[in-house]
Amino acid sequence: MTPRPWMPGDGAVADKRHAPATLRNRDAIAAVLADWLPVSGTVLEVASGSGEHVVHFAAAFPQLAWQPSDPDPAGLTSIAAYRAEAGLANIAPPVALDAASARWPLDSAAAILCINMVHISPWEATLGLFAGAARSLAPGAPLILYGPYIEPDVPTAESNLAFDANLRARDPAWGLRDTDTVKAAAATAGLAFAARRAMPANNLMLLLRRT
Template identity: 75%
Template structure:
């Protein structure tokens, strides 16, 4: 197991900022209030800057929160945000690559993944479902947030432009077809439970371990 970064690593200057976090965190939290379990530990995969998890940990203090990310600088930022928040229900961040066969987590009661699926190779999404299948108990939620392409649903022009920009940066990135995502989830043993529309042409998707 990779040793986690501790909250003391990196000062305030190590914090990263993601402007979209301030805009979407309240809307995401409103849906999480309906979908998260009453108790237990929530593993966030691809925590990025760490801004989301400190907000959610403050809102849902009855839950433990485990941040993770594959990027060292992101882990340092998460630790800096966590240290500033000084919340007892945030664990030190772990280095976790969603695409890896082995995760440094044995069990979680819920998994949250925000804005990773379109900014990573498809292997990360397939690995997310495979890894979640190993750590979540039956009935537990796997929650995704981000933009998706939906069969039969017109794609907003802003999302088309965003998709083109992502693919120009990396051909393995891009908005995913919701049908393909649901199929990958089913192959890993997850049922597609609910879809909610969100501001700025995003979706929240709820899968449950079968």
């Protein structure tokens, strides 16, 4: 039976959570990851959420080791359940990781992937993500972001404006971020903007590299 649809911020606890968007976007994301991920090493996924993305990517990229993480104990339970069901040797047990923390449970990674966190968390989490990536990545290694953003000089889709309003109603600290602000904060932390890909449903993928 498919678990009840869920999004970050929901308080209900279940062994397996289901984020419906993962089924719609995972193949499109994987197509970009094929161009941006390294050929080997450990990919740290920050804010793995339900755990549905990491099992899909681990199957698609078996040459890479995948380390899921989340700050929410219920999220860790869901990730562990999907991991056990998938039975893939290249997915490590999930670890508790708060992106805003100055201390992460991993010292290094070949790449970092963060899907749909930047707009569903306080800005401090994004700043922490950039600081943690700068500590964990070797020069040239990628931090890959996915989600909806506001781009200067590019009209924002009505659906994204409505989503932004909904997020801010749920939590005033949430909301779609301006890409120029994101790039500037990343640069301050030691991460250079390298590429942008337009994605379905008015989302973007942004590639940052450790300088």
